[in-house]
Amino acid sequence: MNSYFFLFITCLYQLWVRRLLRVCALISMISVSLNTTHTFDKYPILIHVTFFSDAIVTLLFTSEMIAKMHIRGVLTGDAPYLKDRWCQFDATMVFFLWISVILQIFEMTHIVPRFSYLSILRAPRPLIMIRFIRVFLKFSMPKSRINQIFKRSSQQIYNVTLFFLFFMSLYGLLGVQFFGDLSNHCVVNGTDPK
Incomplete structure (x- = not known):
């Protein structure tokens, strides 16, 4: 067991592993996009496909997180x-991935109704695409200059926000007050109300 973990740690910083984890972020984004009532009713x-892909992606990201914690230390060490x-950010995304997988297990076993109010917990999952994009976010300036x-x-960002x-x-x-529940609609005179 220890030798497999050591092998994973040595592979962690290889190019193909980093690309695999980027592809996993893309798969996770696609999976959360497919996770709708209309999609599941139609197909x-x-x-099962989204559950399987989410489970694999979650296990890969969790193992990467554990390996990095082992290499760098959790709260103490060089970095x-x-x-x-x-x-x-990665740890937060792993947390939301686990919540999503557990929620999907509950939905598949009918413990929780499909797409209940708990589905809001899937909302932060699309942010995993930041992990895919952050490879291209390299700054060549000194850190003090960036700060x-x-x-x-x-201050400008605060004002605009x-x-x-x-x-x-x-x-x-104004929209809620003017249009409310949209029970009235404009129609052509002589339209059959049925």
């Missing part, structure tokens, strides 16, 4: 796992 086999922002840029632009939220909430409230 019932996809229930602890939980003190690195990307590793914190300086973020400090300068943070506040402006955006104000108008989205304003138009959201």
Whole structure:
């Protein structure tokens, strides 16, 4: 058992393993996109396909997380796992993957009705595509310069976000007040009400 774990740790930083994990992130994104009522009603086999793909992806990401924790240390060491922002993001994604797999098991065994209010727990899963894209997000500037840029632009980002939220909430409230439940519709005179 220990030799298999050592073999996995040595393979972890090879190019094909990194590409495999990127493909797993893409598969996870596709799986969560397929996880809708209409898709499962039209193609019932996809229930098992999405579950199988989610289980494999979750196991691979979990084993990668455990291997990185073993190499780097959890909270102590040269570069602890939980003190690195990307590793914190990866751990959060693994957490949501496990929640999604457990929820899907409950839905398949009818413990929880399909697409209940608990399905909202799948909402953060599309963020796993950041893992796919972050390979291309390489900064060639010094870290102090990047921090300086973020400090300068943070006030502008705050103002734009506040402006955006104000108008989205304003138009959201106006839309709900004006259109409500949409029980009335405009129709041509003489239309059969049935």
